[in-house]
Amino acid sequence: MAAEKMSLSKAINASLRTALENDPKVLIMGEDVGKLGGVFRVTDGLQKDFGEDRVIDTPLAESGIVGTAIGLALRGYRPVVEIQFDGFVFPAYDQIVTQLAKMHARSLGKVKMPVVIRIPYGGGIGAVEHHSESPEALFAHVAGLKVISPSNASDAYWMLQQAIGSDDPVIYFEPKRRYHDKSEVDTSAIPAPLHAARVARPGTDLTLAAYGPMVKVCLDAAAAAAEEGKSVEVVDLRSMSPIDFDTLQGSVERTGRLVVVHEAPVFLGTGAEIAARITERCFYHLEAPVLRVGGFHAPYPPSRLEDEYLPGLDRVLDAVDRALAY
Amino acid sequence: MAAEKMSLSKAINASLRTALENDPKVLIMGEDVGKLGGVFRVTDGLQKDFGEDRVIDTPLAESGIVGTAIGLALRGYRPVVEIQFDGFVFPAYDQIVTQLAKMHARSLGKVKMPVVIRIPYGGGIGAVEHHSESPEALFAHVAGLKVISPSNASDAYWMLQQAIGSDDPVIYFEPKRRYHDKSEVDTSAIPAPLHAARVARPGTDLTLAAYGPMVKVCLDAAAAAAEEGKSVEVVDLRSMSPIDFDTLQGSVERTGRLVVVHEAPVFLGTGAEIAARITERCFYHLEAPVLRVGGFHAPYPPSRLEDEYLPGLDRVLDAVDRALAY
């Protein structure tokens, strides 16, 4: 297959299909992933083509889904689990944190846990409570998990391939409000390493770091800043555990300023770790403190307020201006 | 009652007793809290004196414990829930994050959630897996919860009184390896505000910030540093949500250097937020980057390794030296 333009959700679907074709041990599990194709149609057509034995509609119980996926992994399967929305991963949190993340270490490496947990996350789609959250920090803090999020269709395809190929549990956060964004996917390309950040736009005055849904906002902000004569570099982190601090450090050593953007609440969000570590690594390079733009310390608001809650162009540019003012 | 020297666990027991006496709506709930008095004897004698109706042995189901505590709070009760060990709070995580933390906001303030969740936490007691963890960041990141931890008997007594008196859900982390440490408790004193940090030892060259079990380690480190002619200030944060950044900022503005110490893994631990925010607030005062000493990005190790995993005097002093070397 050559390069093709497709939506981010279509890229995930294609990636799942490839994985199901290539490895009979790959399974898809989740609520409504079968006939319905998932509430976002990400698994559309897969059950029809691969059967109920490989694309499995599960009982409505997230702990059960992850717990049985662990058991299937112990039997040699490679389950790809779908959690229907970000806010519904918490019933499975115990199995993820106390079992999935720790089983490999508990066995001193004898057991592998190739389980991928796909979670559509983030806001901006006008949804009701629990459907717009960004809980990635709650997973990245936990050793034993890898946490990633693509920002575009190509990464969506390739990072999922790599996640399914990994022998570690991977939490794969899907930027649901970018599901329909289209971009080029080359399914025969050689992908970048799974946890490598990518300079999405080069610049010299300041670095914007983001992942998932916020990369587009940052790219837009960089474009707007350029019109005002400010050269803003955008780094797409792609991975929240591990974080590619080397790439980020390289960028900040060049620009001297860093603003981190994510939808998740700022307080103890991934931006906190990035700020702390980059400040330590780049103490003599930073012209300004690392600034953070993110959600507030409040439950994700009703959708009529989400435009205010979510970092948008203006809030990002405000932080850029503040950082440049130092 | 006047001042009395007592152990930290005895102070918690006394505080629970006072609360049960003062307010008939206060309930104690948890596994083995009744006849056994809890696995750490923290609730010793309470069921005998207040009855099975107020000190309630629950089924072995943490989600059930917190979920029914929420219902009891809705009925006007003030449940104080015990989770037996840090690692066993995760089955209740969903109820805590999606319900307990958000019910007040969901009701636009009409409903209050005066629920205290007591969690013995941290390592250093030679225990098996799941019995030595420090998951406080996983709660502090969540809006709607307050997260605190006393470091001594007096705070243990008073902070629990205040937590039970609060109309918000409070996660009360008990430093289990300090349960037997004794200090003065004045049950007729006027306590400090619940979320105020306290300068536990004044100093001029560097600030050490800690809470719970690590305060003692930091005080010991400060004493050792003093012998080498270094004046180290120790701030007992007491509260991880909210964090008293004003007090900390005041300290750092004086000392110019900050090292944060906690048992929890450094990556996305509370130290990350402290480093990020204090760097922003004190950008021109800091002579060195904020350094962090904490657990590693690995499952809490088997107990024979915990002395290496946990921040101890040497690792804290090493960080102090590194910070002073800038």
Place this chain on the structure above:
Amino acid sequence: MESTAARKPRRSGAKRTSAGNAKKKAAGQTDLVQLLTPEGERVEHPEYSIDLTPDELRGLYRDMVLTRRFDAEATTLQRQGELGLWASLLGQEAAQIGSGRALNDSDYVFPTYREHGVAWCRGVDPTNLLGMFRGVNHGGWDPNSNNFHLYTIVIGSQTLHATGYAMGIAKDGADSAVIAYFGDGASSQGDVAESFTFSAVYNAPVVFFCQNNQWAISEPTERQTRVPLYQRAQGFGFPGVRVDGNDVLACLAVTRAALERARTGQGPMLIEAFTYRMGAHTTSDDPTRYRSAEERELWETKDPILRLHTYLTKQGLADEEFFAGLERESDALAKRVRDAVRAMPDPDDLAMFEHTYADGHALVDEERAQFAAYQASFVTAEEGI
């Protein structure tokens, strides 16, 4: 134990569950409590009986009609963009009105997100229910005003709140009961099982009311269980019963008995109301992807409103005037709801900082102030243009 060694292994979960399902359907037919048939005939049941005045019967009919009308209006409002989403109760009116009208004032309700009919019975202003679907709040009503708790979206979690509340009632020595609503899908959640355990162990006065509407979004009930759901209760030590969920009389009778049982210290009970979700799961759903038109048509013949209409008419308990009056009342309700929704203002930007805590929180104060200053910076900028 039958000897099985000679048999060949059969491994297909699919085959198994459909066998289980067949068994279930058979069992379901025999065990169903019904007092009013789909054809509108009154029948008797050995354990559950009911005797209602014409007024009461017309009242139940009115409740169902108004609830359906309100629900239809909300669906329309969603299509018009006034609501972001709507979860229709179409087809479940009897289950909700029957159980809702069994409640005393001092009883307490823990709903899911679909209990609009129960809310109606509690006297909750229907427009209150629409705020969260419009996106102006996450519920926001005072549960204590009508003893009707906030809608809960995280599947199953409210059953534990209900149980805790019921434990509190028992502690207070009060004479009321709690009813916890949940769905067939929810029955799989660990929280629901834990609520069964807690309520049994503490003998809490709670009635678990499961509306088995046959579907959890796209998944049929066989994906959740291979025996009828009402049987789940027995293994926890309390009774379960399956009632015709499209029969408002049976739902009322069975729920009354269960509540009375709870109020008199006999502990929890599970009611499975066997019904059908006639519409989509929510306005975001497309049921044509996973279920047949025939299935829906079959259930249309069991419509809960239709059968009571037949009964009222045949028995001469309601005349054209009554029905016409109800039609006018429905229109008025729809108009009132429509107007109220359209008038519902967006919340103030700073509202998102309110009510995170009851006692305040320094970080929230700091962020609110920063955000206010940020917002103000724009006003100034605009003013400057």
Place this chain on the structure above:
Amino acid sequence: MESTAARKPRRSGAKRTSAGNAKKKAAGQTDLVQLLTPEGERVEHPEYSIDLTPDELRGLYRDMVLTRRFDAEATTLQRQGELGLWASLLGQEAAQIGSGRALNDSDYVFPTYREHGVAWCRGVDPTNLLGMFRGVNHGGWDPNSNNFHLYTIVIGSQTLHATGYAMGIAKDGADSAVIAYFGDGASSQGDVAESFTFSAVYNAPVVFFCQNNQWAISEPTERQTRVPLYQRAQGFGFPGVRVDGNDVLACLAVTRAALERARTGQGPMLIEAFTYRMGAHTTSDDPTRYRSAEERELWETKDPILRLHTYLTKQGLADEEFFAGLERESDALAKRVRDAVRAMPDPDDLAMFEHTYADGHALVDEERAQFAAYQASFVTAEEGI
């Protein structure tokens, strides 16, 4: 439904549950599967039968004696400070050996933290079990070497792993089964209920083996349920049975049948082994705070080893030489375990960074390097003194 309106409310959960308990005890007595009485008499059961050779009977006896001896040695090692903690199986030998000896090689076991007897049956080197209690690892054995999964401490969570594994067996079309161990306390966990749901819906070949040893630390079984636990299964659509957990023959017979049932595609089954935890919950526990000496004494008369000893002796199936030989074998086992534990080295400091990930992780690499450098800085300093 009985009329209850006239009754006065009774609100005390305590009264209720003790009533439930009385009922349970009665039910328990009638439903218990037993093949060997406490007095050492062979009895028959209509559904479960067993016919063992003298060798097999002596083998079961030997397993129980060696397991008990190993367990006692571990308790001693804990008192001597060689272990940080020990969870004794004292009293539960029949439940574990009976069920463990029912397994085929290709069956798979998911234990709690107390299944030392089952581990023995699987051929797991007993010293392997001691690493986590000594604090040198968190388990660390290869589950696939003996089809015996790692000990799981988070109560109930392994029942889901067992179910998933069994789903995998079904997918593979394989001819084996899984057994999941858990306790009476664990029965309250949502995960256990979810494992019942999943296994029933997918008809997974898993046997749930609940050792009801009457206590969950300090809580009696009445804090978890008001009806016998084996009844829990029925509401999920599969059979449950209560077996005398101190009768190794009955445990073997019932587990064999359940496993065979699972292997032949008939789905899950729940076995409640009614037994007693003779010792403390763990070496950290003090049971005198919550239960009476009389209770323990009563259960001593039902000792699982004693009754088989009586039977073997009375039937002339074992002589003094056999018992003396077994005594020597026990001593040798104890010595081997003792020596092995004492020789067990502390792990290398840097071991804590190993095995967090299979494929590596940049942060772990960074922290390992930093820590190694930090450690090295001390060596240098000391060398300098």
